[in-house]
Amino acid sequence: MKKTTLWIGAILVGINVVIALLTLVWLPYDPTAMSGGRLAAPSWAHWAGTDRLGRDYFTQVMIGARIALTVGVGAALLGGLIGTTLGVLAAFAQRGFDDALAATLDILIAFPTLLLAMLVVAASDGASLGTAILAIGIAMSAIIARLVRILTKRVLAQDYITAARCSGLGWGRIVLVHVLPNIAPTVLVAIALQFGLAVIAEASLSYLGLGAPPPNASWGQLLQSAQSTVFNAPIGVIAPGLALMALVLGINFLADGLRDLLDPERGAA
Amino acid sequence: MSTKRFTAQILGLASAALLAATVAQADPAAVIRVGSLYEPQNLDNTAGAGQGINEAFNDNVYEALFRLNDDGTVAPVLAEKHDVSADGLTHTFTLKSGVTFHSGEPLTAADVKYSIERVTAETSKSSRKKSLSAIEAIETPDDKTVVIKLKSKSISLPYNLSYVWVVNDAAGDITGKEDGTGPYKLADWKRGSALSLEASDAYWGDKPANAGAMFSYFTEAAALNNALLTDAVDIITSVQSPDALAQFEDTSAFKISEGKSTTKQIMAYNDRVAPFDNVKVRKALARTVDKKMLLSAIWGDRGMVLGSFVPPTDAWYEDLTSVDAYDPESAKALLAEAGFPEGFTFTLETPNYDPHPITAEFLKAELAKVGVTVNIHVITANEWYTKVYQAKDFQATLQEHVNHRDVGFYGNPDFYWGYNNPQVTELVASAEASDSDAQQADKLREANRIITEDAASNWLFLYPQIVVSNTKTTGYPVNGLNAQFFLRGITKE
Numbered sequence: 001m002k003k004t005t006l007w008i009g010a011i012l013v014g015i016n017v018v019i020a021l022l023t024l025v026w027l028p029y030d031p032t033a034m035s036g037g038r039l040a041a042p043s044w045a046h047w048a049g050t051d052r053l054g055r056d057y058f059t060q061v062m063i064g065a066r067i068a069l070t071v072g073v074g075a076a077l078l079g080g081l082i083g084t085t086l087g088v089l090a091a092f093a094q095r096g097f098d099d100a101l102a103a104t105l106d107i108l109i110a111f112p113t114l115l116l117a118m119l120v121v122a123a124s125d126g127a128s129l130g131t132a133i134l135a136i137g138i139a140m141s142a143i144i145a146r147l148v149r150i151l152t153k154r155v156l157a158q159d160y161i162t163a164a165r166c167s168g169l170g171w172g173r174i175v176l177v178h179v180l181p182n183i184a185p186t187v188l189v190a191i192a193l194q195f196g197l198a199v200i201a202e203a204s205l206s207y208l209g210l211g212a213p214p215p216n217a218s219w220g221q222l223l224q225s226a227q228s229t230v231f232n233a234p235i236g237v238i239a240p241g242l243a244l245m246a247l248v249l250g251i252n253f254l255a256d257g258l259r260d261l262l263d264p265e266r267g268a269a
Numbered sequence: 270m271s272t273k274r275f276t277a278q279i280l281g282l283a284s285a286a287l288l289a290a291t292v293a294q295a296d297p298a299a300v301i302r303v304g305s306l307y308e309p310q311n312l313d314n315t316a317g318a319g320q321g322i323n324e325a326f327n328d329n330v331y332e333a334l335f336r337l338n339d340d341g342t343v344a345p346v347l348a349e350k351h352d353v354s355a356d357g358l359t360h361t362f363t364l365k366s367g368v369t370f371h372s373g374e375p376l377t378a379a380d381v382k383y384s385i386e387r388v389t390a391e392t393s394k395s396s397r398k399k400s401l402s403a404i405e406a407i408e409t410p411d412d413k414t415v416v417i418k419l420k421s422k423s424i425s426l427p428y429n430l431s432y433v434w435v436v437n438d439a440a441g442d443i444t445g446k447e448d449g450t451g452p453y454k455l456a457d458w459k460r461g462s463a464l465s466l467e468a469s470d471a472y473w474g475d476k477p478a479n480a481g482a483m484f485s486y487f488t489e490a491a492a493l494n495n496a497l498l499t500d501a502v503d504i505i506t507s508v509q510s511p512d513a514l515a516q517f518e519d520t521s522a523f524k525i526s527e528g529k530s531t532t533k534q535i536m537a538y539n540d541r542v543a544p545f546d547n548v549k550v551r552k553a554l555a556r557t558v559d560k561k562m563l564l565s566a567i568w569g570d571r572g573m574v575l576g577s578f579v580p581p582t583d584a585w586y587e588d589l590t591s592v593d594a595y596d597p598e599s600a601k602a603l604l605a606e607a608g609f610p611e612g613f614t615f616t617l618e619t620p621n622y623d624p625h626p627i628t629a630e631f632l633k634a635e636l637a638k639v640g641v642t643v644n645i646h647v648i649t650a651n652e653w654y655t656k657v658y659q660a661k662d663f664q665a666t667l668q669e670h671v672n673h674r675d676v677g678f679y680g681n682p683d684f685y686w687g688y689n690n691p692q693v694t695e696l697v698a699s700a701e702a703s704d705s706d707a708q709q710a711d712k713l714r715e716a717n718r719i720i721t722e723d724a725a726s727n728w729l730f731l732y733p734q735i736v737v738s739n740t741k742t743t744g745y746p747v748n749g750l751n752a753q754f755f756l757r758g759i760t761k762e
Contacts, residue, residue, distance in 0.1 A: 032634040209621040229512040
């Protein structure tokens with residue numbers, strides 16, 4: 001049963017990854033070519049119909065997969081890196097710094113991701129893929145950092161750490177040899193779950209016009225531009241909506257499956 | 270022929286019967302429920318209230334000396350007589366008698382002077398402030414006479430006065446109340462949702478065909494459309510996309526009317542900067558864009574391609590679509606002549622609301638065909654105002670221009686697009702100093718031809734003005750010029 005979740009997740013995410021990689025080398029149509037009629041219905045030539053400019057919609061949804069994964073992976077890497085570093089630093093730090101960092105993280109977590117993204121966009125020269133990754137990554141790093149801090153403290157309280165310190169092992173070695181391997185499973189699952197949220201956050205941002213600028217067809221942007229035609233061409237919101245759902249569901253399944261696999265205590269219980 | 274005549278007779282009879290039926294059933298006590306997207310921020314059109322206040326109040330609550338009719342003509346309302354001195358610098362207006370404000374006070378010349386000065390005041394935020402700048406002094410020799418002295422001749426004075434609400438000079442702050450002379454008075458204003466008007470018993474003119482109106486405000490077009498579908502409103506003042514119309518196809522329940530708006534979508538170049546200071550480049554880009562295709566992508570089979578900045582409701586309109594018509598081949602040749610055989614790259618400042626982003630994508634694809642690369646830079650309406658309009662820090666931008674009679678903008682070299690042709694500046698100025706409407710139209714037509722030949726901007730298309738109502742409601746304005754929505758003729762069964 002548990003393996004099934006993992007497999008379904010892996011397949012859903014795998015399909016998205018394959019499509020995203022495929023778009024780098026091949027697309028059914030030139031995404032900017034106005035090859036069909038206005039809002040054509042789905043057909044063999046155009047699997048998901050065409051948009052208002054007569055451009056193939058399936059092509060755009062395919063490109064959307066690439067953008068969603070790019071932002072998801074980018075934000076997860078950024079958030080994971082910053083979050084883990086900050087979390088470990090906080091756990092090792094003196095009381096004053098630790099408290100200050102913990103308070104900052106709490107504030108950052110309470111701060112809405114979308115608002116943060118708007119600030120990042122306002123501070124830079126317009127919205128782009130980079131600003132989306134940066135904003136989501138920063139928001140994500142706070143959550144990871146808080147988790148890493150607690151986990152690291154727990155590990156540091158163990159007797160074998162005291163033993164290691166007595167034997168003269170430096171802080172750096174302790175982190176690399178004892179802390180990171182111990183906290184890795186939990187942190188990886190957390191990052192995987194955050195990955196799913198990052199994909200949704202990216203869709204929300206581009207829905208609001210704060211993601212990658214057109215014509216980089218992000219799913220959020222596709223949803224936004226299909227909104228006015230939802231009654232006569234519902235495929236315009238169904239296609240990117242389903243794609244978004246499949247990817248996020250896949251990531252969550254994958255994260256759940258990973259947790260069961262990597263956390264033997266939970267598995268036994 | 271006999272068949273034709275017979276059919277005509279049948280049709281005539283049928284429409285007469287229909288008319289009779291409508292007249293017979295029109296309910297004078299009906300309140301017209303209007304759905305709109307344009308909620309006024311306050312009730313004063315000189316205090317940044319937005320276009321919604323013109324929609325609700327122009328000619329309904331407040332009248333002016335003149336009215337801009339729905340067909341673009343200007344007719345006297347509160348002015349009974351208008352005399353112009355031989356030098357054209359002194360305009361004498363005699364006011365209608367028997368006119369009172371809703372508060373009961375009679376209309377006097379002092380009210381008119383007060384009303385004009387409200388618009389031209391330092392603190393006024395009226396977009397019409399500049400058009401009245403030719404006024405030097407306003408005199409009121411008696412209660413019924415207003416004398417306006419001008420610095421320079423202004424043929425558009427009656428037209429410009431149609432924007433000046435006549436307000437009671439004792440009314441004070443009118444951002445939250447009103448005191449006009451119109452057929453309706455304000456009954457209730459619920460900020461954020463609705464504004465209701467009721468017919469005024471003391472109105473000086475003919476009684477309106479209904480008892481009042483209730484404007485309901487929506488922030489979302491889909492919600493507005495739903496309100497009409499569920500019979501929460503009788504009429505919606507402007508439909509923003511052709512796709513919404515599919516819901517109203519049932520002709521037994523709904524009526525769709527398409528009028529001529531004055532809203533033009535344009536790609537404005539910054540004509541001061543290279544490469545757009547080169548007329549050949551501008552002409553080339555004009556020829557590269559298939560405007561018919563763009564229009565049909567955005568509006569289906571509605572709206573129209575203009576070929577210039579002047580819409581058909583302006584008296585100086587002419588069809589200039591043949592100037593720089595779609596022809597990518599000659600565009601390439603022109604670009605080569607201008608020194609850009611391989612094209613060039615520019616940034617297009619694109620407001621973040623419909624239809625600008627999709628238009629930008631269309632232009633990007635079209636211009637790529639002649640080697641020109643468009644970088645789409647999405648900005649908010651606020652950024653547009655500060656960066657493009659005020660700082661003029663841009664290469665090209667998309668924008669919609671909503672005003673009627675606004676080709677004169679090209680006569681102002683300091684305008685944001687920086688088009689500077691002394692001949693046009695001179696023609697626009699002398700058009701204003703014309704002695705007759707015909708002379709004004711001739712001069713502006715000539716100016717517009719030059720502007721069009723210069724491809725000063727890339728005029729994409731004219732929006733349609735689409736009003737949808739239930740079949741019980743009739744008699745509403747179809748063009749809605751300058752966002753006006755005259756209520757007095759609307760009937761409901």
